[in-house]
Amino acid sequence: MSASTAVEEEKRRGAFSSRRVFILAAIGSAVGLGNIWRFPYVAYENGGGAFVIPYLVALLTAGIPFLLLDYGIGHKFRGSPPLSFARMRRGAEGLGWWQVGICAVIAIYYAAVLAWAVRYAFFSFTKAWGADPAGFFIGEFLQVSDPGVTAEPVAGVMVPLVVMWALVIAMLALGVQKGVGATAMVFIPVLVLSFGALVVVSLFLPGAGSGLDALFTPSWSALAEPTVWAAAFGQIFFSLSIGFGIMITYASYVHRHTDMPGSGLVVGFSNSGFELLAGIGVFAALGFMAQDTGQPVGEVAGGGGVGLAFIAFPAIINEAPAGALIGVLFFVSLVLAGITSLISITEVVISAVRDKFEIGRVAATLVVALPMATVSVLFLGTTSGLHVLDIVDHFINQFGILLVAVVSMVVVVWGLRALPQLAAHLNDHSSVHVGLWWRALIGVVTPIALGYVLVDAFVTDVQTPYGDPEAPYPTWMLAVFGWGSAGAVVVIGFVLARLRWRSATALDGATYDTDASKEVQR
């Protein structure tokens, strides 16, 4: 009886058709904008070639173990974060909704960056930004206002943002396999090809070698700096899409007898593999620019992030032979990497709403995504969009993702003491034995490492208000969009957790978990 219940639930919730689809979807989620515009610069700033060591240590001692924790939770408890946490312990459901709230906030601004990248892919053909890419980006394209919030729309951002949301909503409405899975099956191979082509073109630019020199020359003294180790753990953590519900949700769509630890190793190494490729491509191009302008490589990187993508790269495209090709490949790669991540982030919210309120796929997609799209267009499609994005992104990363990850981890490990049953579940069909080493890493090493990164970020933000000291953000803006948004998702999360589950939703292990039901029958 329970097996048929499980099959029914799979039909109702949706599922990936195979392990391959799941792995590609998980890679699609993990590989995002941060792999392209964050990793290369973080590596360069934190010891160059020597950064490989703390980076690998972080991947193996925190990244992959944490990924397996998320997989264990989603795969064993077969639900979105609220349902999985509620099944683990009824009182822990709020943690799941907190994660869902964070995903909703991120999707709202993440979509805007993708809208910019779509425009810039087209701009690349004609180098529409002209001789001054920085002036164009801030002035003509985004028409950035003084710090504050305005209601002045910017059509050049608003229109592609609406199109981006329409596209994402359409893909998500198609369902887990036909929407989320199929998108990843197509987009991830195309991303690897387009970014691979970009790397090849970049490596043939004059000066590419000096860029790689800058990225890979080791500064061994960096290994003695705690900040370098914190940067490595931070990079691995933010890059892998772990700790805020995505991997729990995706794992809940995977067949019960899947080798999750084996799959997790592929996902973790794929994410880092792409990051390394991005580092090579980006720094080869930066090396060309440095040689062309006679500046050091670090000076032409635009500080990583938005500056690297929308200011430094257009400058490279202006000067490089085959610049238009580099531009199209770069911005198309950004869009492909970003869209699969945006889909995964939004899917968490849809999945949670479907689980809790038992509504259909299309209805849930519209109920969830239309309000998110509206907020996104209203706040990010105006002249103050960049300010809102900058603040929300900073705070929701540090005091949203990182905080909820550390708190949920500590609760699961030390509060609910769930590691033994999660390890047993992971080992059930695994090619890699999840043993005591995993429990030690997840129980002690990872929380301490991430806790250190979190406290360090908190102290920094309390001591120095976030933003550019020359054009500071108004305090109310930091309070509302920064601390406010990070705090609101906690409150809303625990309020939503008070709502009753529908009677059709099984919270009792024997009804949703075939392994547990076998135990009961015995």
Next chain:
Amino acid sequence: MSTTAIVMMVVAMLVIWGGLALAILNLTRSAETPTSREVHRDL
């Protein structure tokens, strides 16, 4: 490129891309999931 930079680049490639190759190899050796119908029959 300097020799140390080349060495570090090769080390990073070997460990990360080599790790990926090993992870894929390991997974292909572990059996793919049976379909729901097969599981259903089993039970």
